[in-house]
Amino acid sequence: MPEDKKEFWRWAESNWKNPDLNWEDANIITVGVDVGSVSSQAVIMGDGKMLAYGNMRTGSESPKSAVNAFNFALDALIDMPEDRMDYCVGTGYGRVNVPFADRPITEIACHARGANFIYGPEVRTVLDVGGQDIKVIQCDEKGKVTNFLMNDKCAAGTGRGMEVLADLLGVSINEVGERSFKVKEEPRAVSSTCVVYAKSEATGLLRKGWTTEEVLASYCRAMAERIYALIERVGVVPRFAVTGGMAKNRGVIDRLMPMVGLERMTTTWDTQIAGAMGAALFGYALCQKGKGRKK
Amino acid sequence: MLANYGYKDASGDFFITVDTEKCNGCGDCMAACPASVFAVEDEDPSDPMRDGPVAVVAGDKRKRLKYECNPCKPSALRPPLPCIEACKADAILHSW
Numbered sequence: 001m002p003e004d005k006k007e008f009w010r011w012a013e014s015n016w017k018n019p020d021l022n023w024e025d026a027n028i029i030t031v032g033v034d035v036g037s038v039s040s041q042a043v044i045m046g047d048g049k050m051l052a053y054g055n056m057r058t059g060s061e062s063p064k065s066a067v068n069a070f071n072f073a074l075d076a077l078i079d080m081p082e083d084r085m086d087y088c089v090g091t092g093y094g095r096v097n098v099p100f101a102d103r104p105i106t107e108i109a110c111h112a113r114g115a116n117f118i119y120g121p122e123v124r125t126v127l128d129v130g131g132q133d134i135k136v137i138q139c140d141e142k143g144k145v146t147n148f149l150m151n152d153k154c155a156a157g158t159g160r161g162m163e164v165l166a167d168l169l170g171v172s173i174n175e176v177g178e179r180s181f182k183v184k185e186e187p188r189a190v191s192s193t194c195v196v197y198a199k200s201e202a203t204g205l206l207r208k209g210w211t212t213e214e215v216l217a218s219y220c221r222a223m224a225e226r227i228y229a230l231i232e233r234v235g236v237v238p239r240f241a242v243t244g245g246m247a248k249n250r251g252v253i254d255r256l257m258p259m260v261g262l263e264r265m266t267t268t269w270d271t272q273i274a275g276a277m278g279a280a281l282f283g284y285a286l287c288q289k290g291k292g293r294k295k
Numbered sequence: 296m297l298a299n300y301g302y303k304d305a306s307g308d309f310f311i312t313v314d315t316e317k318c319n320g321c322g323d324c325m326a327a328c329p330a331s332v333f334a335v336e337d338e339d340p341s342d343p344m345r346d347g348p349v350a351v352v353a354g355d356k357r358k359r360l361k362y363e364c365n366p367c368k369p370s371a372l373r374p375p376l377p378c379i380e381a382c383k384a385d386a387i388l389h390s391w
Contacts, residue, residue, distance in 0.1 A: 108341040145296050145341050149310070153302035153358040194305070230303060233310070233390075282343055289344075 009163035009173050011245070014270065015054040017076035023051050023084070028287050030087045032279025033070060033101060034110065035062050035094030038131025038159055039245065041276035042069040044077065044085075048284045052076040053273050058131075062094030070100070087287050089279035093132065102283070108137060108148050110278030115241050116143025117277050119265045124237040127227065128274065129246030131159040134227060136234040143278075149234050156193035157226035159245045162252070164195055165219050168202060169212050177250030180216035187214045189222035198222065220251035227252070228259045240264050247271035298341060300352035301360045301390070309360040310390035311352050315339055317386035320348025327381035330363040332356045350386070364389070 023029065026046025034041045040058045044051045054072030058065045074080060090098030091110040098104070107128075115126040121141040128135040133152035139145050155161055166173045187210070190201045202215050210218075240262045246252055248271060257264055301310035311332070325333040334353040339345045356363050367376050368391075379387050 105343050106340045109343055144344070147297040147299070148341060149299040151302050154304050192305075233299070233303070233308065285344065 006170075008166045008170055010057075011173050013054075013056040013072070015052065015072045015076040016270075017052045017078075018050050021046060021049060021051055023077055023080045026051070028086050028284060029080075029084055030089070030280045030283030030287065031070065031073075031085050032110070032276040032281070032283060033066050033088065033090050033098045034092040034107065034273070034275035034279060035066050035069075035090065035098060036092045036107075036131050036275070037133075038163075039272055040065040040069040040092075040094075041273045042066070042073040043273055043276040043280045044073050044080075045277075045280040045284060048281060050277070053270070053276065055270060055272050058094070062097035063099050066090070066094065066098040067100075087283040089283040089286075091275050091279040103286075105279060105282050107275050108135060108145055108150060110275045110282065111135060111243055112137045112139040112145045112148075112278065113143040113281050114274030114276070114278030115139070115243050116141075117281060118243070118267050118269045118271070118274055119239075119241040122239045123241045123265060125231075125234075125240045127231060127240070127242045128244040129158060129227065129242070129252075130244045134158060134230055136231050138234060138237055147234055149230060151230055155195055156198075157223040161193065161195040161198065161223065162219075162246070162249065164199055165202060165216070168199055169206075169215060171212060171216065174248075176216055176220070177248075177252070177254075179213050180220045180251035181254075182213045183211070183217045186221070187218045189225055190218050191222075193219075193222045193226040216251060220249075221255050223252045224255035224259065227256055231260065236260055236262065238262055241267075243271045243274035245272050296339075296342060298351070299390075300357050302358060306361065308390050309364075311360060311364075312388040312390070313350055313352070314386040314388070315342070315345070315349050317384040318350050319384055320350060321383070322348075322350070323381040323383065324350055324378045324387060327377040329366065329377065330356070332360070332363050333378065361391075 032043045043053045090101035095104035126137040135150045138147040296315040
């Protein structure tokens with residue numbers, strides 16, 4: 001009997017409710033839904049304050065994942081009816097596929113706004129490493145974008161690439177960061193971050209006798225270098241913050257920060273929900289500006 | 296805002312930068328570009344709070360800039376680019 005194949009790439013889905021706030025006290029309830037290529041998040045905000053969020057895997061159907069993520073966030077709130085929502089903004093890769101959204105806003109604007117909310121007004125440079133693209137955004141103290149770059153042509157150095165490698169090496173995605181530092185000597189970076197080439201190079205290195213940890217370290221370094229090349233284009237203005245799933249991977253980010261030459265800002269929030277948070281905040285701003293839904 | 300459209304791959308950096316502080320959305324670049332790389336949108340997609348039209352690089356061209364712009368960029372004797380010439384506001388930059 002073949003043993004059950006474990007999905008090493010699978011990360012934990014989660015939802016959360018703010019224990020200090022009650023949705024019934026809120027005037028305007030806005031929802032932000034970020035349908036990414038790998039993960040989908042829904043954030044529910046009352047008057048610009050966090051009420052609840054849900055974070056789950058996207059799967060093959062964007063509209064369905066948007067609904068699932070929203071229901072997941074609603075589950076956390078337990079008793080809020082779906083139609084209590086005043087305004088909904090869709091963002092991310094599948095932003096036009098959110099069936100209940102009032103309007104789409106690009107993830108660039110939403111991530112800057114979300115990072116501003118998570119990390120505070122001092123954040124000037126936001127690096128978002130998503131499932132399938134890398135964004136480098138500079139913003140002002142209000143979270144307004146001043147300079148941005150998004151590379152979505154090539155998935156090199158992105159979250160999905162890391163998932164593929166974790167699966168190849170049989171290392172759970174949560175352990176990649178820690179294990180990549182368990183090497184005696186830092187190995188050279190794999191020569192290509194292209195997911196397909198890197199995977200075959202990793203297979204070759206394993207055959208040569210490299211340990212799993214060495215291959216992980218080598219790939220993490222290559223990804224950090226790749227990400228840095230994009231950051232260099234836009235430039236770094238302190239303070240520097242990272243959002244997206246890759247912010248949880250020490251292996252890449254701790255190798256990246258010495259290249260950037262700055263400390264990164266820290267947070268207790270789930271970094272994956274930054275885009276959805278920004279979307280919900282834009283929804284709130286639009287409602288306040290009188291650009292909200294016509295009733 | 297500096298909007299960098301394009302990509303970086305193994306063959307190089309291919310970005311067109313539109314400075315939205317300077318761009319007034321007149322559409323001259325759109326008319327000048329033989330490959331229809333530019334489009335004008337009524338609202339800046341990366342800044343929903345900004346009012347007024349703005350030039351962007353069309354969605355289907357962003358991942359093909361190296362090829363779309365190639366006819367205007369011969370390797371020898373490079374004439375000025377039509378988009379940059381057409382832009383009175385001086386809002387367009389090419390990275391390569």
